[in-house]
Amino acid sequence: MYEIELKLNVPFNLDITLDCGQTFRWEKNNGYWKGIVRNTVLFVTQNGNTLKVRSSSKTLLGRNLINGIKHYFSLDHDLVTITNHLSGKLKFFNEYSRSVSLDAFKESSGLRILRQDPFEMVIQYMISTRNSIPNIKRISDNLSAFFPENRLMINDETFYTFPTLKQLKGLSINDLRSLKLAFRSTWLHELTEKIESEDFFIKLKELSLKEKLDTLMQYKGIGFKVASCVALFGYGELNAFPVDIWVKRIMEKLYNITGSTKKIMEFGMQSFSPYAGYYQEMLFRYIRTRKGIINICK
């Protein structure tokens, strides 16, 4: 085990960042967050402006551990500029939308969009379709545990790294059904059949946000919402604006906008450019922490 302590000189909230719905494979146990990032098992805890990290590997994301952690948690994102910019955009809207949004910003203080693996995002958000968060976590874990060679034993505790494209290519539709992917089984099977190698996900980096969405949406099971989540959480496309049932509800309340997710997504991207993704994630957390009760004032 490798251990580091990182003094934070920027706003950051570990709990909010890992519990706002952008990631499915982190878990908190007696004060420590446990997670698997690529092939590394991490234990992380925050005390004020100190981040304590224990790691199964001395490198992370091709960097030394400290820089890998900084990169994964996007400590380079300028949250002050981002929230100031979003607050400026809110001036075009009414008092109600503005005050609710500013509340959401306050409650999500220190939230950072993670730099996660694009392939993992594709699979997890394809699984997320018409599913519940506990179930998405469970299926995602079971999918990883399907491969014994992915097992890592750390302090008598078992962890499984997320499957690679090559590994998932080896699964039949029936395998996927037995892992409870249900109607998503054929989608995932077809995807892993059509995408030849991981190069696909590397090449996607060079494309614009619109091109990324268009390319991803050529595959069955990937629509506007899933593609946007991949862009935002896997490629750092901070203007992607995923619209799920919760965001749809709160956008309807705040901006009186109804209709297709595409329409709401485009409204969000245009109105809150270039940081619509941060706005979306803070709204998502805001409404989820209220369990969907959004008859806030009047």
Place this chain on the structure above:
DNA sequence: GCCCAGGGGTAGT
């Protein structure tokens, strides 16, 4: 038994 979950495909206008 009912309804809902970080939606998307398809068929019909």
Place this chain on the structure above:
DNA sequence: ACTACCCATGGG
């Protein structure tokens, strides 16, 4: 372009 309906499974 928009709508209605279906999709498997788990939990309340």
